Amino acid sequence: MTTVGFLVNPIAGMGGAVALAGTDGQSAEALRRGAVPRAADRAVQALSALPGQDVEWCTCAAPMGEDVLAAAGIDHYTVLYRPAVPTGAADTKAACRAFLAAGVDLVVFCGGDRTARDVFDAVGREVPILGIPAGVKMYSAVFAVNPAAAADLIHRAGEVPCRDSEVMDVDEEAYRSGRLTARLYGYACVPYIAERTQGGKQVFEQQDEERAKNDIAAFIAEIMIPDALYIIGAGSTTARIMERLGLLPTLLGVDAVRNGEVVARNADERTLLTLLDEHPRAKIVVSPIGAQGFVLGRGNQQISPAVIRKAGLQNLIVVATPGKLAATPLLYVDSGDVALDREVGDSLQVVSGYRIAQRKRIVHPE
Structure with a gap:
């Protein structure tokens, strides 16, 4: 049985539909513009597609994980971290450290590039990580291509190979002003199945x-x-x-x-x-x-x-x-x-x- 540490960034992706090009530091403005949180729904979609109960779950309280597991019909889990309200990057990192201390085999998160960076900060290459895509951009290569693919990767964790995948640091302030400024932040260990795990973005200027x-x-x-x-x-x-x-x-x-x-x-x-x-x-x-x-x-x-x-x-x-x-x-x-x-x-x-x-x-x- 695979032990999974699971967390959700509740505000991830809210800036997309309201043309904010990202949500970092912009959640209040996104809500003012009428944005609707979407990360929880994306996570429920993924976890609801998991066949059977072959995963032991560790998670965070309330909107950072527990609510999603309950909505997906998963009732056997251990809450290892209780976040502040509203949640932030410090909560993501603290939750991941709690997962590592519990000896999880895989960290699954639902969010975007910033969430990926925060998870990587805490986890490094100690255990594999996998993102359920819910952000605006997601240029990092640590995400499943969609929630259904994430479910398949979680279900087959431990059986499929992992590869070194790019975690990208995107400057959201520059992005909002029309400039894509991204740098390689590091290489995470990510479960990989062709057509299930997304690649990194390339820019073509020849x-x-x-x-x-x-x-x-x-x-x-x-x-x-x-x-x-x-x-x-x-x-x-x-x-x-x-x-x-x-x-x-x-x-x-x-x-x-x-x-x-x-x-x-x-x-x-x-x-x-x-x-x-x-x-x-x-x-x-x-x-x-x-x-x-x-x-x-x-x-x-x-x-x-x-x-x-x-x-x-x-x-x-x-x-x-x-x-x-x-x-x-x-x-x-x-x-x-x-x-x-x-x-x-x-x-x-x-x-x-x-x-x-x-x-x-x-x-x-x-």
């Missing part, structure tokens, strides 16, 4: 990549429909589309464009839904995260399941350069709505140049 971005931008600008609303997701490839239109992009946010003019900059979910009420004919343009392959659910939570359903899944346009696609063999969707993720299907056509597209396989770990 000369040929820049030419490909220009070609993609020229093609998308050419096929834009008059009076239609275009929701432009985050990334350097989608930013080039905005620049082709003579518009200033929000590199790490979501913009909305109609008839060559910006109608919303760095829009949140609520703004996008309002715009879709006013302009029901719409397209959504996104680019997968390099190497990780996530089309939805990483860094673009403003484009929520409600937004996608309102615009129509058939109006989703995915763009990526050939270099990015070559380093990204598989695509994933983790929108938070399992039914919607399934509706995306088993493959997507990705625009990779001027009137050029590639069809890429989508993996649904369930």
Whole structure:
């Protein structure tokens, strides 16, 4: 039987849908903007999928773990740590130290990159760690690709190999101002199964990549429909589309464009839904995260399941350069709505140049 130390960062991911690009130090502002906590739901989704009772659980009191275990129907656990209210990084680290003292075999946490860093600070490489993805960005390679994959990895812990995986330290203040500043924080030991454990993000800046971005931008600008609303997701490839239109992009946010003019900059979910009420004919343009392959659910939570359903899944346009696609063999969707993720299907056509597209396989770990 595997002994698992389990904790939840209750505020993780709240900043995504309300266009805060992260939640570190911003939980009060996220709530003011109408954000809804999502980490607990993501954790319940993962733990509810575990087959049988083959895990001995150690956890934290109330919202940092105990509530999730109860909601997932798990009634045999030991509470080893009682956090302060509200919880913070110090609680994550203290809980992990308590898990280590209890001799756990694996530390499972639900959160984002900052939570991963705090867990790593306390655990290091003494035991494997695994993240249930609930943050905004999640550039670290310590997360399962979705809650169902996390359940499989937990169930098979001790049987599957571990690998050294990057823990990334992302500067959220810089991120909010449109600059991606990340450094390697360390290498954690993480259970690894292909198509279950996500990779680290890669950035592509070669000369040929820049030419490909220009070609993609020229093609998308050419096929834009008059009076239609275009929701432009985050990334350097989608930013080039905005620049082709003579518009200033929000590199790490979501913009909305109609008839060559910006109608919303760095829009949140609520703004996008309002715009879709006013302009029901719409397209959504996104680019997968390099190497990780996530089309939805990483860094673009403003484009929520409600937004996608309102615009129509058939109006989703995915763009990526050939270099990015070559380093990204598989695509994933983790929108938070399992039914919607399934509706995306088993493959997507990705625009990779001027009137050029590639069809890429989508993996649904369930």
